[in-house]
Amino acid sequence: ALFPSLVDELLAALPADLPAPTKDWMRGLFEYTVPGGKMNRGLTVGAALASLLGRPLAAEEQLKAHVLGWCIEWLQAFFLVADDIMDESLTRRGQPCWHRRPEVGVIGVNDSFVLETSVYTLLRKFFRADPIYTDLVDLFHSVTLSTACGQLMDLTTQPKGAIELERFTMQRYKLIVKYKTAFYSFYLPLACALYLGSLFSGNPELTAPAALEFTSAISVQMGEFFQIQDDVLDVYGDPVVIGKVGTDIQEGKCTWLVVKTLEAASAEQRAVLQQNLGKSDLDSVARVKKVYADLRLQEKFQQYEEESGQAISQAIRGTEVLPQAIFADLFAKIYKRKL
Amino acid sequence: ALFPSLVDELLAALPADLPAPTKDWMRGLFEYTVPGGKMNRGLTVGAALASLLGRPLAAEEQLKAHVLGWCIEWLQAFFLVADDIMDESLTRRGQPCWHRRPEVGVIGVNDSFVLETSVYTLLRKFFRADPIYTDLVDLFHSVTLSTACGQLMDLTTQPKGAIELERFTMQRYKLIVKYKTAFYSFYLPLACALYLGSLFSGNPELTAPAALEFTSAISVQMGEFFQIQDDVLDVYGDPVVIGKVGTDIQEGKCTWLVVKTLEAASAEQRAVLQQNLGKSDLDSVARVKKVYADLRLQEKFQQYEEESGQAISQAIRGTEVLPQAIFADLFAKIYKRKL
Ligand SMILES: [Mg+2]
Ligand SMILES: [Mg+2]
Ligand SMILES: [Mg+2]
Ligand SMILES: [Mg+2]
Ligand SMILES: [Mg+2]
Numbered sequence: 001a002l003f004p005s006l007v008d009e010l011l012a013a014l015p016a017d018l019p020a021p022t023k024d025w026m027r028g029l030f031e032y033t034v035p036g037g038k039m040n041r042g043l044t045v046g047a048a049l050a051s052l053l054g055r056p057l058a059a060e061e062q063l064k065a066h067v068l069g070w071c072i073e074w075l076q077a078f079f080l081v082a083d084d085i086m087d088e089s090l091t092r093r094g095q096p097c098w099h100r101r102p103e104v105g106v107i108g109v110n111d112s113f114v115l116e117t118s119v120y121t122l123l124r125k126f127f128r129a130d131p132i133y134t135d136l137v138d139l140f141h142s143v144t145l146s147t148a149c150g151q152l153m154d155l156t157t158q159p160k161g162a163i164e165l166e167r168f169t170m171q172r173y174k175l176i177v178k179y180k181t182a183f184y185s186f187y188l189p190l191a192c193a194l195y196l197g198s199l200f201s202g203n204p205e206l207t208a209p210a211a212l213e214f215t216s217a218i219s220v221q222m223g224e225f226f227q228i229q230d231d232v233l234d235v236y237g238d239p240v241v242i243g244k245v246g247t248d249i250q251e252g253k254c255t256w257l258v259v260k261t262l263e264a265a266s267a268e269q270r271a272v273l274q275q276n277l278g279k280s281d282l283d284s285v286a287r288v289k290k291v292y293a294d295l296r297l298q299e300k301f302q303q304y305e306e307e308s309g310q311a312i313s314q315a316i317r318g319t320e321v322l323p324q325a326i327f328a329d330l331f332a333k334i335y336k337r338k339l
Numbered sequence: 340a341l342f343p344s345l346v347d348e349l350l351a352a353l354p355a356d357l358p359a360p361t362k363d364w365m366r367g368l369f370e371y372t373v374p375g376g377k378m379n380r381g382l383t384v385g386a387a388l389a390s391l392l393g394r395p396l397a398a399e400e401q402l403k404a405h406v407l408g409w410c411i412e413w414l415q416a417f418f419l420v421a422d423d424i425m426d427e428s429l430t431r432r433g434q435p436c437w438h439r440r441p442e443v444g445v446i447g448v449n450d451s452f453v454l455e456t457s458v459y460t461l462l463r464k465f466f467r468a469d470p471i472y473t474d475l476v477d478l479f480h481s482v483t484l485s486t487a488c489g490q491l492m493d494l495t496t497q498p499k500g501a502i503e504l505e506r507f508t509m510q511r512y513k514l515i516v517k518y519k520t521a522f523y524s525f526y527l528p529l530a531c532a533l534y535l536g537s538l539f540s541g542n543p544e545l546t547a548p549a550a551l552e553f554t555s556a557i558s559v560q561m562g563e564f565f566q567i568q569d570d571v572l573d574v575y576g577d578p579v580v581i582g583k584v585g586t587d588i589q590e591g592k593c594t595w596l597v598v599k600t601l602e603a604a605s606a607e608q609r610a611v612l613q614q615n616l617g618k619s620d621l622d623s624v625a626r627v628k629k630v631y632a633d634l635r636l637q638e639k640f641q642q643y644e645e646e647s648g649q650a651i652s653q654a655i656r657g658t659e660v661l662p663q664a665i666f667a668d669l670f671a672k673i674y675k676r677k678l
């Protein structure tokens with residue numbers, strides 16, 4: 001398996017005079033925070049590359065695709081460790097958040113930097129001699145900046161403690177999702193595949209501006225679609241399938257369901273949201289869900305999923321700058337997903 | 340002045356659809372956290388470059404040196420914002436820490452990422468077309484990793500609340516200073532000057548492994564010297580000159596003074612430290628200072644400053660791989676400093 005060997009590479013790349021407990025801490029950090037997700041983002045790189053090259057991957061192609069996949073997972077661990085500290089979250093992927101381990105706490109902030117810089121150590125290790133090295137580094141930086149912008153918008157939309165519903169508009173919701181989620185979840189793995197594709201095929205068209213711009217635009221569409229599904233699954237998904245019980249209502253998150261409610265709610269329904277969103281007791285949660293049901297939000301979502309699914313498929317069929325399969329295959333994996 | 344135009348460049352480089360309040364937030368962040376330090380690190384780049392080239396700088400040389408100087412100041416702002424959150428510090432450079440502004444709080448974690456990624460936006464903007472671009476990016480990454488390692492050692496030496504004096508050894512102290520301070524404060528500006536020197540003179544020897552390794556080794560020596568001065572000035576410096584009243588004793592920091600005390604202390608003196616370090620009342624502070632005085636730490640420091648100063652000067656005179664002036668000039672600025 002690749003993950004343990006990447007951890008070994010990262011520890012071996014550290015200065016020789018770092019004390020063993022410091023290196024052990026980092027190993028623990030990596031093993032606790034990096035694996036354990038669905039790995040969608042990481043796995044997309046290899047699948048899209050094979051699709052771009054139109055053949056199964058040779059060993060080196062496979063290795064480099066998987067390394068970039070793990071770089072994305074490391075970057076995500078950086079975002080999630082920091083996000084959980086800022087949100088004061090308790091659990092992540094079915095275990096206590098990293099910062100809630102008794103020896104960690106606020107050291108988790110610095111640990112998030114260690115996770116982030118590890119991305120660049122891995123890129124240097126595996127790609128320094130390749131002509132795409134600088135583009136890859138720039139790509140990871142620009143996606144990190146986008147994600148930090150999304151977080152900033154998210155964090156400043158919802159002031160601590162107070163829920164101000166007038167801030168929850170569809171426009172703002174979409175902007176936050178675009179920056180906070182879509183770039184690193186969809187654009188980053190696809191762009192990694194395009195750079196690898198150009199490296200291994202020698203075809204520079206794969207990373208020409210038109211190709212990257214189309215990939216960015218379709219990634220934003222898919223990212224939005226994915227997050228709206230995520231919000232709906234949090235309330236209506238099967239906890240057995242998803243592996244967790246949703247808590248977005250209790251946390252007062254600005255979800256698609258809240259935004260859709262506000263678009264159609266009566267004054268009373270709006271008041272129910274205002275009074276019950278962000279509270280943890282069962283009655284409050286039930287009152288919010290009652291409003292969602294009265295407004296037929298599940299039906300509205302099914303309608304959205306159909307319409308948006310068709311729009312995305314049509315956008316994919318409309319491009320000639322890149323093989324449509326890399327987008328269609330990825331979208332097929334998330335359309336009507338239950339997990 | 341360059342700083343305002345760099346802020347404008349950074350904001351102009353952001354995506355066009357980011358809301359104005361998000362961009363305003365970033366402007367406020369940059370203006371509050373980046374300027375206002377002594378700028379030693381940033382100013383070193385231009386001084387060392389002029390010394391390397393042996394002539395006054397042309398306009399473009401000056402501009403690029405100053406941009407790298409500001410990149411170092413931006414990187415330092417990233418470290419300091421995060422450090423103040425982790426240390427729960429109250430003030431920095433004579434004003435409340437950024438995270439203590441009422442609208443900021445834990446959002447400061449994400450703001451530190453914004454500061455960090457800004458470094459790479461500036462590098463891309465000013466150096467993307469230069470042959471040293473990739474080396475510069477790698478340099479900033481490797482220094483960031485070193486600093487994060489130093490922070491990790493520092494944060495795990497001193498468990499929250501409890502002061503465990505047996506952890507405060509000279510060996511550990513030096514290791515923490517090396518990683519947490521020396522690389523970004525001394526190696527980074529000097530290495531930036533070397534890369535610019537190679538760019539403008541065409542002399543690749545300036546960044547040959549032997550040159551960078553000597554620069555790294557002498558930077559570690561100077562960084563250690565600088566931090567020991569810093570620790571001593573915190574207790575014995577003139578608050579009017581320094582612009583602040585030291586609080587290292589109150590914060591229970593692992594300083595050179597504590598380590599030297601432990602090397603020579605009687606059992607009673609050690610007990611005084613154990614009981615009074617990390618407490619804020621005047622009596623506790625006075626008891627710690629009494630132990631320092633009884634052990635003649637000011638004298639010991641003067642002896643250290645002489646000896647270490649001679650060792651550093653000798654190391655500088657011993658090198659032939661680089662012009663000695665770039666190190667000697669920098670060291671002259673800190674030797675026997677009062678600020
Ligand atoms: Mg969160
Ligand atoms: Mg969050
Ligand atoms: Mg969710
Ligand atoms: Mg501090
Ligand atoms: Mg600290």
Ligand SMILES: [Mg+2]
Binds near residue numbers: 569570573587
């Ligand atoms: Mg100090």
